[in-house]
Amino acid sequence: MERVLITGGASGIGAATAARCRADGYDTVIIDRVGDGIRADLSDPTETAEALQAALAGGPITRLVNNVGIVCPANAEAQTLDELSLAWSLNLRTALQCMQALLPGMRAARFGRIVNMSSRAALGKELRTAYAATKAGLLGMTRVWALELGADGITANAIGPGPIRTELFDRANPPGAPRTQAIIDAVPVKRVGTPDDVAHAVSYFLDARSGFVTGQTLYVCGGMTVGVAGV
Template structure:
């Protein structure tokens, strides 16, 4: 369990789905949770908009230093390469990638002052490649790149950066992009070696490990929480 007094963690998109499960797990682990989302009990903001994001970050930091962050917010924008619009690509970039950069930059001074920090980024198995996911896969792969760079740049300050790549997780986001009656969806589920969908709590458990003070020698890594789907897809 994390025991530092008043250790605060920011969870973006923490009002529902995986983000809500992570926020709940952080509270159970003894952390003070700050959520930025456009709904629910949170600091309300449109994280796809830099101005709205900046205002929310100012409000979050007004309550005190934040030394941990879970960059969770994201959207899928499904479509083939021929159908994917440039507007969707820009929207995916701003919400999935730019918000992670902006939110992390805002708390780096707090982490440096504390000589401690934990950055967790929710990427996706789709970063390895998935049909109908040009915008989504590109931004989720970009998040893995950010994770690796930040681990190198911030390690000397006691800050770790790690990513989680969920596979099929039972959330509204998954079902919205993967219709239950679609043969493509059925093929995804049949390919899971553990023979079940993942849960938001599965991802939250992985995030808890990366956020823990005792995980300071693990950084720059991507953990696929996917029921074994990536076996054979990722190099040893």
């Protein structure tokens, strides 16, 4: 059975992606601080390395979903250097470390699929200096990996979710609140997304038949990036 690794796969978008991967027939390996998978604090490079070693003990993994991330909301003058460092470590360094660990197996198989979970916030969003910077950095890394790894049969793509109804989203945006309704009104399809919406996009990029698509960013945002993202 082909294997897929999902970071931050215990809840929210990660959990929906894990469920979809199981339904698609993959042996699904999760690394997260909680849940039934391999437990590790991925903001720590040493714990990340140990978790990756444990994941690869079961054999090569040729599909990777770099999903784990942290937001650290604050306005520009209040964003701390510690928050920026944490966002860099979890949102960017972890993705690179996971790719490098899995890359030998992908190259040996002459096949690989990498999906990086960015965000619509990479295009700019208030109170998101650290988050937007690191999620935009993921887009740059995705493009570089697409160019460098394509000859080995490895694709790298990114997904930029818009507002997605997770537990975290509902805590920040209570259902029925005027601010929440304003978010919904701003979405062309007039609803917020679900984790399953994102998982469906991940499934496409992970598919063996998607080998001619690489270096791309797919915004799963209900149309909110229309007129904002470049053509």
